[in-house]
Amino acid sequence: MKRDIDTLRLIVEFCDEIANDIQRFGTDIEDFLDDKAYQRSTTFSIEQIGKLVKRLSPDLTEEFNDVDWHEIAKMRDFVAHRYQHMVQQLLWEGMNSEVPALKTRCVEIASIEQ
Numbered sequence: 001m002k003r004d005i006d007t008l009r010l011i012v013e014f015c016d017e018i019a020n021d022i023q024r025f026g027t028d029i030e031d032f033l034d035d036k037a038y039q040r041s042t043t044f045s046i047e048q049i050g051k052l053v054k055r056l057s058p059d060l061t062e063e064f065n066d067v068d069w070h071e072i073a074k075m076r077d078f079v080a081h082r083y084q085h086m087v088q089q090l091l092w093e094g095m096n097s098e099v100p101a102l103k104t105r106c107v108e109i110a111s112i113e114q
Contacts, residue, residue, distance in 0.1 A: 004060045008110040011052050014045040015103035018095050021045070029092050039088065042095055043079055049102070050076015064109050067102065 025031055025038040032038050053072045061069045075094070 001057075001060070003055070004057050005110050007052050007055050008106045011049050011106050012103050012110075014048045014052070015099050015106070017045045018042050018099050019103075022095065029089070032092050033088055039091075043091070046091070046094075046099075047076050047080050049099075050074075050079070060109070064105070067105050072102070 021038065021041050025035055025041075032042075050073050053069050053076070056069065061067075079091075
């Protein structure tokens with residue numbers, strides 16, 4: 001379980017990176033759509049989150065099945081392999097709603113598991 005806790009903490013760090021990017025580059029979708037550096041930075045963090053989710057043990061993902069770990073991993077694969085087809089609006093929505101919720105849940109799970 002220590003590996004899972006370490007992995008959850010890394011996921012939280014990348015969620016924080018996305019929040020920092022939003023604060024740095026702009027909180028409006030137009031800021032996001034007009035700035036390729038903004039898009040690349042947040043996309044990198046999303047890829048890392050998905051990669052880390054794949055490292056979580058089946059025991060943890062089964063116990064905390066209220067999080068759709070599989071969809072998070074799929075998002076990583078989609079972003080990594082089909083980025084040119086990525087709908088930036090969906091990415092923006094995920095960054096502003098799903099990522100903060102994931103962070104909150106990972107913090108809760110990590111504190112439960114300690």
